[in-house]
Amino acid sequence: MMRDGGLLVVDVGTTKICALIGEERDGKLWVTGMGVSPALGLKRGSVVNIEEATQSIKSAIEKAQGQAKVDLTFVLTSVAGSHVKIQPGMGVVALKEKEVTSKDVEEVLASAQAVDISQDRILLHVIPQEFVVDQTRGITQPIGMTGVRLEAHVQLITAQRSHVQNLLRCFENLGLEVDGVVFQGLASAEAVLTSEEKDLGVLLIDFGGGTSDFVIYKEGVLKFAGSVPVGGELLTGDLAVCLRTTKGEAEKLKIERGICLRELVDEDETIEVPGIGNRPARSISKKLLAEILEERVRELLILIESEIKAFPKTYLTSGVVLTGGSALLPGLIYLCDQILDLPARIGYPERLPGLTEEIYHPQYATAVGMLLYAYQNLPQGMERPQKKEGLLGKLKKLLKI
Ligand SMILES: Nc1ncnc2c1ncn2[C@@H]1O[C@H](COP(=O)(O)OP(=O)(O)OP(=O)(O)O)[C@@H](O)[C@H]1O
Ligand SMILES: [Mg+2]
Incomplete structure (x- = not known):
């Protein structure tokens, strides 16, 4: 059965595309469809191959629409990268x-x-x-x-106009009309920050695969935003080179055994690193793995610190919130404390009814935030949802693209 209305948001990340469908039920926003596909044709938040990116976006949208049993043609999408x-x-x-x-x-x-x-x-x-x-x-x-x-x-x-145009071209190729483009950092903030944090002052870092977007809120308002081209893919790349293994094995090692603070690892702990091709596996010290990850994460936090130097520590009373897939790296909270001198917590997206468990992961913060953003920015008193126009149709005037 086809239902009318509903919101379709597509977070175009560097490592995965996440499409979510939201509907209003009993005055609440429900997540009724979710589709995730590996992001091909993207690098550090930007489209580098329109054909590949189009197919990845198509696959995520088809999965979400199949699950929600709707066919929506208005979309809200996202952008990130140091061009923002x-x-x-x-x-x-x-x-x-x-x-x-x-x-x-x-x-x-x-x-x-x-x-x-x-x-x-x-x-x-x-x-x-x-x-x-x-x-x-x-x-x-x-x-x-x-x-x-x-x-x-x-x-x-x-x-950057050309970056956004390349992204829009992918949706155009699929016959979809893009109603709005949201900065990923702002969307993630919608999903993971509390209103107290936004009031008191907080730094949110979305530590993703290709980029790390950050925003500062104070007095309930976004005061600053930026994006640095360092993400989990660089960490994996470093491990692959330094440990002489494939990117696939390096990614597995990072997720299963990764830690980004050497002092948390015992001297005698070892891990097995599979060799490339037929080369035998080697046993290395886990401390080495932690050192490699720590170097890159330190670099990221120092980069962000230099970009926000106009804001004193006292301005950020609530400290830091870390989200995005790479936020799960053990040791990150300690490093934030050491380098930024701010207390940190991991930001999980708000629990929305519907596909509650599926979306409850930091890597879906942006997509969940996009749904909330779309829903909350509807003008007051507007009936929703309506046939054809859908909820996102109402947003057209509000979003600048
Ligand atoms: N448990 C984990 N520990 C460490 N890293 C992780 C973990 N789970 C996922 N990651 C990393 O998170 C990254 C993906 O995060 P995310 O899905 O937020 O990125 P993205 O949205 O695709 O990219 P971006 O927002 O940077 O364009 C990958 O590099 C992955 O290795
Ligand atoms: Mg992301």
Whole structure:
């Protein structure tokens, strides 16, 4: 049976594509379909082979649609990579009615976007930081306030136009219409951060396969975002080279025996490393494995620290939340404490009804966050879901692509 409406989100990661379908039941968001396929044609968050990436996306969507028994044509997808940047923007409007209306807010946000964004970049998100009515600063909700001048301070998240276009081409090839493109770091934050953490100040790191996206929240608002090209694939690559084994075996060793802090490993612990081709397996010290992983993870955390140096430790009262598949690497929490001097926890995505257990893994944080993002950004009072247009159809005006 075909059901109408529903949300289709597709997280295009470097190692896997995850499609999720959400539906509203009894006023709640349910996950009714999930499809995961290995990501071919992607490198460090970007499409490098359109044909391969298209097939991977197709396979994930088909699995999810088959499970949810729906056929949706509107999609929300995701982007990451070091081409994603954040920059401030500011807009001003004169108040006609002496009282701020929702139309004034719309206008001032539109004027805040009209900053110099170069032709080769595309605007993904406009994130209001504060409004100023006449001389009063720090306003989060200005509607109804009296004044003659409304100012908006925003952060704009932009991405390289060509990267986004290549991604959209894959969906176009499948006859699907993309309604919005979400920055992966922002989506993951939706799934794993609590509102207290967002209020008090927190750094979220989505330590994935090809990229590590990060965002900072304070006072409930996203303040900073970035992405560094270091992920679990580099760790696996390092192990394969240093231990002289195949990438497949290195990945297995990392997941089954990996630890990224040498001081947690006993001197005499050893592991078997299969050789390449017919070469015999070798026994190596587990400390060596930990040293290799620790080096790369240290490098990642130092890179992120240098990107967020404008934010003092005291700003991040809640510390760090680690998500993404690589967040499960034992020892990571200790390293965060050592290098970033911040307490860390692992971020599992919010438990949504429906396919609750299947999605409860840090590597699905982005996809779950995308569903929540799509659902929460529906305008208030809008009926949902509707025939044809579906929930995502409603988002068209809200998302910038
Ligand atoms: N238990 C584990 N311990 C260590 N690493 C793990 C574990 N489970 C998964 N990983 C690693 O997580 C990575 C995949 O994570 P994830 O699915 O979040 O990435 P992605 O979304 O495909 O990529 P990206 O977001 O970087 O584009 C792989 O490199 C994998 O080796
Ligand atoms: Mg990811």
